[in-house]
Amino acid sequence: MMKHISTRVFLIRRMSRAMFFLMAAILFSGVLPAKAEDGSQLWLRYNKNAKAPNVTSDRSSETANIAVSELRDYWHGGSDVRLATDASVPAEGYCIEKSGQSVTIKASDDKGLLYGAYELLRQQMTGKASAVQTAPKMKYRLLNHWDNLDGSIERGYAGKSIWKWDEIDGKQRTMSEAMHQRVRQYCRANASLGLNGSVLNNVNASPNILTTEYLEKVRVLADAFRPYGLQVYLSINFASPMVLGATTTADPLDASVAKWWREKVDEIYRLIPDFGGFLVKANSEGQPGPGDYHRTHADGANMLAAALKPHKGIVMWRSFVYGANHKGEDRVKQAVSEFKPMDGLFADNVILQSKNGPLDFQPREPYAPIFDNIKKTPQMAELQITQEYLGQSLHLVYLAPMWEEFFGFVSANKLVGIAGVANIGDSEGWCGHPFSQANWYAFGRLAWNPEMKSEEIAREWLVQTFTDNKTFVDTMTEVMLSSREACVDYMMPLGLHHIFSFDHHYGPEPDGFIASYPLEWCPVYYHKADKAGVGFDRTKKGSGAVEQYRKPFDKQYNDLKTCPEEYLLWFHHVAWDYKMKNGKTLWQNLQAHYNHGVEEVARYCDTWQHMRPFIDSARWHHVADLLDVQLENARKWRTVCLDYFGGFVK
Secondary structure: OHHHHHHHHHHHHHHHHHHHHHHHHHHHHOOOOOOOOOOOOOOOOOOOOOOOOOEEEOOOOHHHHHHHHHHHHHOOOOOEEEEEEOOOOOOOOEEEEEEOOEEEEEEOOHHHHHHHHHHHHHHHHHOOOOOEEEOOOOOEEEEEOOEOOOOOEOOOOOOOOOOOHHHEEOOOOEEOHHHHHHHHHHHHHHHHHOOOEEEOOOOOOOHHHHOHHHHHHHHHHHHHHHHHOOEEEEEEOOOHHHHOOOOOOOOOOOHHHHHHHHHHHHHHHHHOOOOOEEEEOOOOOOOOOHHHHOOOHHHHHHHHHHHHHHHOOEEEEEOOOOOHHHOOOOHHHHHHHHHHHHOOOOOOOEEEEEEOOOOOOOOOOOOOOHHHHOOOOOEEEEEEOOOOOOOHHHOOOOOHHHHHHHHOOOOHHHOOEEEEEOOOOOOOOOOOOHHHHHHHHHHHHHHHOOOOOHHHHHHHHHHHHOOOOHHHHHHHHHHHHHHHHHHHHHHOHHHOOOOEOOOOOOOEOOOOOOOOOOHHHOHHHHHOOEOOEEOOOOOOOOOOHHHHOOOOHHHHHHOOOOOOHHHHHHHOOEOOOOEOOOOOEHHHHHHHHHHHHHHHHHHHHHHHHHOHHHOOHHHHHHHHHHHHHHHHHHHHHHHHHHHHHHOOOO
């Protein structure tokens, strides 16, 4: 009974605070609350133009026509807009020129015209008005959906899949009207960011996606994507021909297996002429692969590549491989150990896709050294937009600073592409948490230009998604920019990593150990806390992981005195009483970080109360509720971790 009473008191108090700020805003600032919204429009909250402007194009195609239509509907600039072909503009790039009462968007292809149209609308929304000449830094800019055929999403926290397979008629090449509208908005959002491809299904793939029944449904999605510049890709199960009963083996060097894949690829391209290719997770976490037949990753990838090459398709082969072949080896070393000897053996349409860090999308990791060690094979970076290890869709954590950090070590010039594990579901607001939309947006902007700054992206997104009120934008930009560091502090500061609860990866479990699990799945493997100290020794005297890094990072990380403190316990086992740069001990600093993380979330809760007058009530309440959850979670992380580690301190 007392719990129910205290809950009601809490709600009344919060409602009273909200009402106070609302009334104060109305009386003293003249700001009125915005109309109710549900977040479904994302950052595309354009106002329809009652008087269509004059928009012309020298190209006529579905894609160019969409560009014209979007500008006729939503451009309020008071000037004519001309879309023009210019062969001097790089592929998919665009140039925006403004002169007097006219605007010209130039591009060498239809995609460039569409991207330029969305840039013009972005400038209108954000108040910018500048000439632009730009082209994407990387060729492949993809979302990786971890969606399953039953509608569930692995590591998805925003509802079920937006691919409603039972609402697609593959034979008639149609989908339900509700799904059509959802897919159209999905395509518009991605095109507005310059993303050009989507992998539709989970890397832990069902072989059924390659049956004719499903391929005909995939064709319907490809038809919807195409006008917006999006290509369709599929994750595949390496053992598909055997599982589907066509062969007795999945050995990549078996002639019957290679023949099945050639025929299957030919079937796909008959249905989808611009199909992009395959994403493959093989011999990792129980998935089948060429290693099952004592073949190499190169053997498996090249067999698929040969089938795809006549159609100009690609194979994206994930380097997320660890386990049986590396018994006793530090898990963060295993990708380099596995793939470096094969560098140069892959076909030219094979791309190695690697996570940004060497472990698994942790709140903070050093960059993955595989980007230093692979010289001859094209590479893609894989980022995780869905916040598997960062509070999922319940915590406000803006990921652009993490990705900006990564690009400070790995130049986009070394990459042919970038993939983001999508955080999209069928929830009304797409991503669960209203602020999680910012991570989809930020991924797209950085995929186009990895040199963009997190602050610029945050401001763009806030203005387009909520309001251009300066107080709101300035205040919430600061919150967003500090949120990732706050998350690191209340979860795993100073280089601690992977101390999450088993399986769901949500709460803390630093004491986690299950004898029947592989050791590298257990939290105790990573922090190695004992009476002497805490942290994983990856120096030359330890696991030697530092030796996989290029100069000068190999020496910098190896030396306790020069190792950046944010990576300290990633690379070193450190005594509890070790004096750090601020003169305090490691244990004192750990306590301070955990406390600071909690204090930051408490500050966000208070700050958000002051934002009530500037935005709609529905989204304000949604974020307020989630910030309360985040604060409770942060306190739990602090209590559990400090109690556990404190048990080792003398």
